[in-house]
Amino acid sequence: MAVMELTAVAEEDSDLRRSAFKPNAPACKAVVDQILRIIEQADTELLIPCVKAIGNLARTFRATETRMITPLVKLLDEREAEVSREASIALTKFASSDNYLHLDHAKAIISAGGAKHLIQLVYFGEQVVQISALVLLCYIAFHVPDSEELSKAEVLTVLEWACKQAFITQNEILDPLLPEAKSRLELYQSRGSRGFH
Template identity: 40%
Template sequence: METPELQLKLKVSCAEALWKLSRGSVSNSRKITETKGLLCLAKIVERESGELQFNCLMTIMEITAVAESNADLRRAAFKTNLPAAKAVLDQLLRVIQEENDPQLQIPAITNVKVATEAAVALGKFACPENFNCSEHSKAIIECDGVPPLMKLLRSGDQPQRQGLVLLCYLALNAGNSKALEQARALNALEGTARSVLAHHPELKDLFYRAMNHLTLYQAGAPLNRQSLAS
C-alpha cells in the first residue's frame, strides 16, 4: 500500500512532467485543455501547497504562453465564460492575494515566487495578443485582483516587473475602471517608471501607452512625461 508521502511524490512528479510536456507544445497543451486538465490544475493549486502547487502553476503558465501564439487554443480554452478558464483566473488571483500568508511559505519556494509566476500567467490572459484580453482584464478586476497586484509592486525586481506589466495590460484594456483609479494605478506607474525602465528599457512603450490610457479616463491627471525620460 502506497504511503501518503509516496503518493505526494508521485503527484509532484506527474505535475512536473506536465509542466515539461506543455512547454512550447501546442499539441500537448491542447490535449491537457481538452481533457479538463485546466480545471484539475486549478483545483490542485487551490487545495495543495509547496512543490505540487508550484509545478501545477508552472504548467498553467506554460499553457497560457503557448496559447498566446495560437489563436485556436486561446479561443477553445480561455474564454471567460468557460468554467476551467474562470477557475484558473480565480486561483491565480488567490495565489497573489495570499502571497504574504506565512502558512503558505515553504523552503526553496517562496510565496513571492509563486505570486510572480501567477502574475506572469495572468499577463498572458490580459496581453493584447490574447483574443479575449479585454474580457480577461475585466474579469481580473471584477475578482478584486487589483489590490493584491498593487501589493506585488512593492516586492523585488522580478515580481515588481511582472506586476507592472500586468498592471499596464489592465490599464490598456480597462482604463476606465474605478478599481484602477481607486488603487492609484497611474501614480504607481509614474512612481516606478524611472527605476524600472532603467533596468528594463524595453518596457518604455508599454508604460507610456498605459499611462496615457489611464490619463484619458482620469480627470485632472496629466501625464508626467518626465517620469519616462531616459
C-alpha cells in the same frame, strides 16, 4: 512536471494546443480540474509547475471560462516571492495583447481583486516580483482604462511612480508598455473627472 512541459510546447504550437488541449474535451477538463485543485490548495511543491501550466494554456480558455483567474489572483498575495511572481506571469498570459480574449480576462482579474494585490507587489515586492506585477498591471490598465476599480485603486499613481524608477524604465518589456498604459489611463481618467463616460 510532465504536464507543465507539454503545456509549454502547446503554448508555442497552436496545432498541438488545439488538438491536445480542447477545453471541452473530457481529458483536458480532467487535467485542468486537477491543476486548479492544486493551485487552490496552494501548499504543495507542485504549485509552481501547475501555475506555469495554467499560464501556458491561457490561450485555450474561452471568455466565459474564468474559474482559473481567481485562484491565480489569490496567489499574488502569497508570502513567497516566487509564487507571486509565477502567478503574475501566468495572469499576464491571460491579459496580454497576444491573447485574443485579453479584454475579458483583464476584466476578470480586476473583478477578482487583482489591482490591489498588484499595487502591493509593485510598491513592496522584491524586484523580480515588482517587474512581473507591473507588466500585468500595465496590460490591465491598457485594456480596461475606463475601469472604476483601477481609478479607485489609484493605479495611475502607481504607474507614475514606476515611470520614475530607473530599474523599471530600463526594462525592455516595460519600456514601451508602461508609458502607453499610463497615457491611456490618464486619457480615460481625465475624461471621467470631467463627467464624460
